Amino acid sequence: MARLRLLVVLSVLSIIGILTMQAIWVRNAYALRERQFRQSAFIALQDVADEVARLNRFTLNRYAVTQLSADYFIVNTDAPIDPVTLEGFIQKSLQQHNLITDYEYGIYNCETDRMVYGAYVSTGGTAISKTKNLPKFPRYTYYFGIRFPHQSGFIAGQLNGWVWSTVVVLLVVTIFGYTLIVVLRQRRLTEVQRDFINNITHELQTPVSTIRVAADVLQSDAILSQPDRLKQYARVLGEESRRLQHQVNSVLQLARSQRTGFVLNKTDVDLHKLMETAALASAPSVSLDLRAPNAHILADHYHLETILNNLIDNALKYCDTSPDVVLHTRQEGDKLVWSVSDNGIGIAPEYHKAVFRQFFRVPSGHTHNVKGFGLGLYYVGQVIRAHKWHLKLTSAPGQGSVFSVTSPLLTSLNKTGRTESTPTGTVFR
Known part of the structure; x- marks a missing residue:
């Protein structure tokens, strides 16, 4: 068991380590691609500035590109530039450096002190809208600004x-x-x-x-x-x-039911008679509290009798004092609610679902004072599910247990016996 726990811990640490390393590698790869994009953009825009300088027959004596943010660049031209010519230079230079992504640009007008012209250019090279409010740069007199709004998506596409x-x-x-x-x-x-x-x-x-x-x-x-x-x-x-x-x-019965499902021979069953017989067999430890005026339900007589006896048997066995088991019935609308309550040792809430699993027994150290296969409540749950009834367990350690079942009452319109085959399971509704 200790070796298995060690294996689980090492496996979980290995998975965490692999995912962490992969996340670090992807982050580093993205950062590298981001630096490469900025360098390529810087070189491409420097080429644009050189083209503008050659067009105006002068030579730039310094770098013309200044990066103001992760996706916004300012390019000094030292001379006025025609917008159509500038856009052609930008398109050509970006394509040469494989920067095929959307951009928006604006040209600064020193007379009006604002960016007076601009456009948003899509990947296809079409200006689809005028741009507004691009930031200015006070150090230059003649310049243009360019922004790459989809820079992150472009970089991610290269990964x-x-x-x-x-x-x-x-x-x-x-x-x-x-x-x-x-x-x-x-x-x-x-x-x-x-x-x-x-x-x-x-x-x-x-x-x-x-x-x-x-x-x-x-x-x-x-x-x-x-x-x-x-x-x-x-x-x-x-x-x-x-x-x-x-x-x-x-x-054998449970093994057979797992292969073929429960075959129910449903007939008109008077639950009060079954309870009276069961209480008489286990008197004086079992008493009756039968308040329902009508206790006729459509059920398999054998399976119903068996699960009732199983619940009573468990209540008698798992009790540290003198057993006091009560069989209750009451009517709620067209439903019959019947239950088996006891003053036994109780079941902790964390085991309320587990007790209906096959072979499960509530842990009590390395020994069990009461012998058993762990099949009784599993069988109860299977029969309840096969009948499509609802089962509820209310219990706490030292406070006894109450197993409540809600079944449709048998009316005069459906008092006919029938046989059904229902697959087994562990959800009791």
């Missing part, structure tokens, strides 16, 4: 290789994470299976050992002269054989 590598890394990490989840789930199932095998071994050993001892005694000649003892051992033999048969039938 296709990094994007695909990130997708591959995320895919590998996802598959690895899913594999780890499957391994942990299989580990849990293996532990559940081992616990079940241990439980069923101990449960079956008791009746088998008792039957073997009783059989040995009954085979002795001396027992024939002791009729009372003979009857006692015969009774023990019968009780243990029935107990063994019940345990085997429980396992």
Whole structure:
């Protein structure tokens, strides 16, 4: 177990490390591309300034480009420039340096002290709207400003290789994470299976050992002269054989229901009669609180009787004091709400859903004072789901438990028996 935990911790740290390194690489790649874009833009705009200088027959003695922000550049021309000619120079220079992206530009007019001309040029080279309010630069007299509004998208478009590598890394990490989840789930199932095998071994050993001892005694000649003892051992033999048969039938029945689903033979069942019979069999520990005027429901008589007995049996077993189990019924509209409440040890809220899982038993250290397979409540949940009823558990440690079931009442319009096949599951509605 410690080795598995170490494996999980190392796997999680590895996944975090891989994702962190990938994020750092992508960030560094983006930063590098951003620097390359600015350098290319700087060189391209310097070429534009040189073209303007040659057009005006003078030579620039210094760098003409100044970057004011991440996407905005000022280019000194030292002379007035025709807007149409300038746009041609810009388009040509940007294409030569593979800066195929939208831009907007404006030309400063020193007479009016504002950017008087500008346009937003799309990737296709078309001016689609006039630009406004480009920032001025007080150091130059003749200059133009140019902005690249989609610089981030242009740079991201050049990171296709990094994007695909990130997708591959995320895919590998996802598959690895899913594999780890499957391994942990299989580990849990293996532990559940081992616990079940241990439980069923101990449960079956008791009746088998008792039957073997009783059989040995009954085979002795001396027992024939002791009729009372003979009857006692015969009774023990019968009780243990029935107990063994019940345990085997429980396992086989659940195995069969998982393969084919529950086959329900639904008929008109009077729940009050079932409860009265069950209470009489477990008196005086079980009492009745039957308030519903009508307790007829459409249900499978055998499965309904079995889950009622399972709930009563659990209530009697998991109790540290004198058991006090109450069977309740009440009517809410066209629904019958029936429940089994007890004064037992209770179930912590974090286990309320888990107790209906196959083979699950509420942890109680390394030993269980009450033997069992962990199938009783699982079977209850399966039957409730097969009937499409609603099951609710209310419980807390030391405060007992209440298992409440809401079932549709049987009316005069649907008092007909029928057989249905319903797949099993663990959601009880």
